Amino acid sequence: MLNRRRFLSLGPLAGLLPSLTFGETTSSVTNQPASGPLVISTWKQIKANEAAIAVLSKGGSALDAVEAGVRIPEADPNDTSVGYGGLPDRDGRVTLDACIMDEKGNAGSVTFLEHIMHPISVARAVMEKTPHVMLSGEGALAFALAQGFKKENLLTKESEKNWREWLKTAQYKPVINIERHDTIGMLAIDSKGNISGACTTSGLAYKMNGRVGDSPIIGAGLFVDNEIGGACATGLGELVMRTCGSFLVVELMRQGRTPQQACEEAARRITSKQAYKDIQVGFLAVNKQGQHGAYSIQPGFNFTLYQDKTNRVLEAGSFLK
Template identity: 65%
Template sequence: MTNRRNFLKKTALATAGLALASFKNATETAENKIELKPSQKPIVLSTWNFGIKANEAAWEILSKNGRALDAVEAGVKIPEGDPNERSVGYGGRPDRDGKVTLDACIMDEFSNIGSVACLEHIKHPISVARAVMEKTPHVMLVGKGALQFALLQGFKKENLLIEESEKEWKDWLKTSQYKPIANIENHDTIGMIALDANGNLSGACTTSGMAFKMHGRVGDSPIIGAGLYVDNEIGAATATGHGEEVIRITGCHLVVELMRQGLSPQKACEEAVMRIVKLTKNRGKELKDIQVGFIALNKKGEYGSYCIQGGFNYAVHDATGNKLIDANYFLK
């Protein structure tokens, strides 16, 4: 009887041991699957169709294990320097006084930030913003002070008002009717966010702002938390469209915080747009008169986008190639 009890006891212990080992192995396998799940990196996103060329420049750096910060600066410099792109940098449409004023900001994985606003005569405001970040104790310089700083850093003073933009401005002066359009007709901004091979995020945003705006007007593009925000633990977001509406909800910070709460990049963008929709309706304004679009990227390399009305698109470059995507939108 004793031997039988011992046999049953040993059998039960062995069975339990096998079950425990099986559970442990299954758990370890599941954990390993989670740990070994590859991230979608490197990857870069940018707003509008000019983001395709911008992404190519960024990818040159990212594909060689370069830093996301260097990639986003190089990327947005492409439309900044292209006179055919009439809403960014050189060739941008002027304000109502005929002056081309530029805004830009940049943010890296360490939450270092730099920004310029109402900057004239400098073709690449994004590089001036980076110089503010790296060479001053400040985070934003504006107007004449920003220009003075840029010249001291060796940036070249240039005339940014090209013939085509000047003609449009003079035609506008005949009526001086201010009805800004921030859709495909007036791209407004290039925002770029990237995740590099080391898993670090950075972002950049640059614009000449709304065509024929009031002199001194600043939108969301150079404002950290509005037109751009990066949290290297969570993700990054950038915006385009009517800057006043993005500022109203500190849009890109909101998108990143929603991702922190567990929302996907797509759902976070949708929620931010719906905040603007609600506030616009509460203020008695027409949604058809405004456009705002967000793009977002998380640490896994997952991305998403959403906007108020159709017409907004964004470019995505990863290891599979470079593509342009039409963003989903609220107003059908």
């Protein structure tokens, strides 16, 4: 195998070997340096990406972009896994989790938050207006109301109908790639090259009351290091929390892995130690050079990428085929 030291020792001959790569895996995801602002989000999130792009196109920050982007599915009553319209827990309560992280390493998070349509904005307020990283439950709600957020009923008639139907059997079983959406995680690079990320969800449908997944946890559902890159996760949060998934992806990139390689290794850490046959976890990552990666355990995970002035939905590679 031709390693870097041996390659450099070839001197002028190295120029005759332009097609050689060093340990990169083959994948359906194309990794090319970004020529401008970049936005990447879990699942099919064209409108969310467009909202983020609108911020970046005006010279806005990556932080403003990811907040604006994920607010779109938070307010969408037809998205049953995020915000307004989210399917409730087994007691019929819509409880929301979210976190946000900027290029300086600052972070804010809310868990088990009820009655507030935009938990991502509350998470940002926690980051910017308190000495804390995370607020939960009644405390998070009291803080949100004190900040001027409006208290609303987030349980739509359709989600309530689905919940009441579920109550007839009360059988709990997460469904892989349900409706091809789940938690939205979003990463952005602005015109200054700064990276920020956001993650927001209503969590697993019909979960136990009080359950919190990986989405609002810094290092699990989301992690950003502006020197290296950022990562986010979607799917069954318990598996991501057990491996500190997003932090792991960023650390692997720090060690020299490409975003694609890092996402694949993070998935392998799960499949090598945990039962995975009937569940889904997906990872997204970007590095400082604008390269991106996407990978999941099960096939069927897609993501939305804005790069080189093109916004498109792509399919991620997977551990199971």
